[in-house]
Amino acid sequence: MASVLLICGTLVAAYFSTFIYCLIRNLFNVRKTGLPAIIVPFDQNHILWMMFSVPYQQWFREHLPEVVYSRLSLCMYGWEFHEKLRPFEKFSGPRGNDKTYVLVTCGRFELWSRDAEVCAQIVGRPRDFTQLDISNLFMGKFGANVITSDGDKWTRHRKVVASVLNERISKAVFNESVRQTQGLLGEVAAKADSSGTTETNKMFDWAKKITIHVLSGAGMGASVQWSDDSSEKPPPGFKQTYIQSIKVVIEGVTGPLLLPRWLCLNYPSFLPGYETAKAMGYALDEFPKHTSNMLDNERRRTQARGSVTKGNIMSQLLQASEQPADPDLKTSTGNSANALSEREMISNLFIFTAAGFDTTANTISYALVLLARYPQWQHWLLEEIDEIVPKDPSEELDHVAVFPRATRLLAFMLEVLRHYSPLVHISKQTQTAQTIPTSRGTIWLPAYSTVYINSVALHLDPDVWCNLNLADNEQGSDKDEFRFRPTRWINPPGSAQPLFQPPKGAYLPWSGGPRVCPGQKMAQVEFCAVFLTLLRQHEIGAVPLENESREDTEKRLEARIQNSMSILTSQMKDVYDVQEGDPKGLKMRISRR
Ligand code: HEM
Structure with missing residues (x-):
């Protein structure tokens, strides 16, 4: 009996030690990136969390202390829609970068960005930033296709x-x-x-x-x-x-x-x-x-x-x-x-x-x-x-x-x-270590990282959208990027293009x-x-x-x-x-x- 307990205990300890190992490895790697970190010490991509976090979101909100829930909510699928700019303004901004941060978890290394420069590179380098393995599970149900493929196979499908x-x-x-x-x-x-x-x-x-x-x-x-x-x-x-x-x-x-x-x-x-x-x-x-x-x-x-x-x-x-x-x-x-x-x-x-x-x-x-x-x-x-x-x-x-x-x-x-x-985010993964050069410095990423473009936050960048193309009868406002205002897309008469062309990576x-x-x-x-x-x-x-x-x-x-x-x-x-x-x-x- 004692030996059965010992084996079970060892297996459980081995299972949990992989999480601790990942957490320590991610903490070590985040220092090399020079980016702010938001620490959430568990694996948000664990199958049980993915299945139960969204249905129990209301329960978590009502029962957990605010300080815990405000971080945990960033791990619940689809959070980008509701949180908008909050994680960037509340957590990463005060730590030096209000556009990109690393979510340090017990799973993979995760980069989250709403920086047009970073996003343009992620989508512009499909050989470095490839499709997530999980997309195969759903989208590859009837065989290989353009969404599930990478590299030369993708070129052929595409x-x-x-x-x-x-x-x-x-x-x-x-x-x-x-x-x-x-x-x-x-x-x-x-x-x-x-x-x-x-x-x-x-x-x-x-x-x-x-x-x-x-x-x-x-x-x-x-x-x-x-x-x-x-x-x-x-x-x-x-x-x-x-x-x-x-x-x-x-x-x-x-x-x-x-x-x-x-x-x-x-x-x-x-x-x-x-x-x-x-x-x-x-x-x-x-x-x-x-x-x-x-x-x-x-x-x-x-x-x-x-x-x-x-x-x-x-x-x-x-x-x-x-x-x-x-x-x-x-x-x-x-x-x-x-x-x-x-x-x-x-x-x-x-x-x-x-x-x-x-x-x-x-x-x-x-x-x-x-x-x-x-x-x-x-x-x-x-x-x-x-x-x-x-x-x-x-x-x-x-x-x-x-x-x-x-x-x-x-x-x-x-x-x-x-x-x-x-799509509230676009996600990709790296197979090998990568660098992303930006005007704020170069970001280093370890192999097998997941990178997320937060499309909701990206599309609310005041530098791009605030008071853009105000018509004659329109008033500007501080938070104009949050307003639903289709006229922002209409360029003034005489422009080369009738519609506003967003800077690279700013609208995805x-x-x-x-x-x-x-x-x-x-x-x-x-x-x-x-x-x-x-x-x-x-x-x-x-x-x-x-x-x-x-x-x-x-x-x-x-x-x-x-x-x-x-x-x-x-x-x-x-x-x-x-x-x-x-x-x-x-x-x-x-x-x-
Ligand atoms: C408003 C409508 C649509 C939106 C917002 C949209 C959005 C997107 C996004 C964001 C991606 C990239 C996904 C990723 O990289 O993870 C994508 C890829 C794709 N979309 Fe759409 N889509 C729309 C309509 C359509 C339609 C009508 C079709 C075809 C009938 C289509 C076919 C595809 C295909 C085949 C890909 C994969 C491309 C590749 O990996 O090379 N989409 N779409």
Whole structure:
């Protein structure tokens, strides 16, 4: 018995001594960096902490002393959204650097920065600052792809992916976004009262529906009617439609996606989470099959057209993937050729959806609430929209004629993303020791460090944003960088560029450098197409509560926006999947103008 206890005790001691070793090693290394340190003596990337810290955040806040909680909160996923500049102003600033610090934990060495110079180098040197191992777990579920790869493998994926997201795709995305938003307006009209006004909790689910339909139509060439997806049946031999399987997979990235397929399919029905696990099991099985079938169909269509590709991502991907380039690789068709195998194509098609769905949908959702919160900005947009869209409402919107002129709308989107970046941080790791030269001195980093760009804090730098491009009728203010003010993006008349071009590394909602988001233009085109169509003849507002003043409505909307959390991306709580009568939801009003 004594020897069993001794073995257990030794194992426990050995386990905990690794944490102590890491803490001491990190304390030693931080002195070499010359940066301020914030010490939190445990491993914030420990699986148990990652699982339980966010759900128990409220409990920690209420029960821990302020001095402990104020540090601990910096280790809870998504903290950047709520804390804004606090760690920089409260902890690192007084110790000599208000833009970069080291979080000294019992895990890896962690650098956190909101310094544009540092951030520009992190995103500009993808061979030195590589993808986190953990991104493979979620994003590599269907095989290697552009997000999970580094080095030469990444170059190969990226070349294909970048060639696919081209101007032809922009046109397809624009047209599909208009078509889907018209579908939404059709549903709105069917529910409208005699004055042409509809009040609904469903506006945010509809934003998601537009985004997934656009990805399906302009992405995979599988165009869906607005009202079709609920009535559509899975094809023979399938339990889920393509849209259903993709939704389940994407919603599962918070955890269930990590479960193996066999476990999901055999999950005991008496345990909690049975329905989710079962749906995930089917989706893991069927998503690649659906995609593979769609690729086969597209191949057949392309052959029938005499190799003429269509303007959707899948068609372009097939063409780009089967260009001869590397004789050592075989494509799915068995040709001695480039680039991406069938599995890699499926995995990249999954990534387009995983990377493009929540990011775009949540940006549209924040924008909807901000339109209601700030009617003055909505009117500012309506002025532009009335000028650039055809006067005849039955005349179709032309991507080439309208998109380049939607300057205010794009400025509005850029301001939404400055405040509500879907990714609150961008994280990378070093494989070997690195240095980052800056005007404040050179930062040294040990091998196997994790580096975090805090996008929320980066986008609030007063040196870049405060009182930028004040219009004639606007007052400057001390804390202007915190204000939602899209005019800051509009350069004075006569400038070389109509929109403000932030300094390198200062604005990274789409990241930057060679690994900048290849879907940036697609997201911009979709955002503009959706709001051009929505606001062409309608206005967006929030339904006031009983006896609520306008001022109180604005406060409530502000609180709803601030009540956000980061799952994979930042999103408002309780706006999705809420039934019509449920008071938890956020009731929006769409009225004909
Ligand atoms: C508002 C919408 C979007 C935002 C804010 C956004 C943001 C980002 C960010 C920050 C990254 C870098 C991630 C990192 O390095 O850790 C990224 C990468 C990526 N995004 Fe987006 N994205 C958006 C829409 C899209 C769309 C619509 C697509 C495609 C359909 C897309 C495809 C990708 C891909 C493939 C990558 C990986 C690039 C690489 O590693 O080389 N994104 N995105």
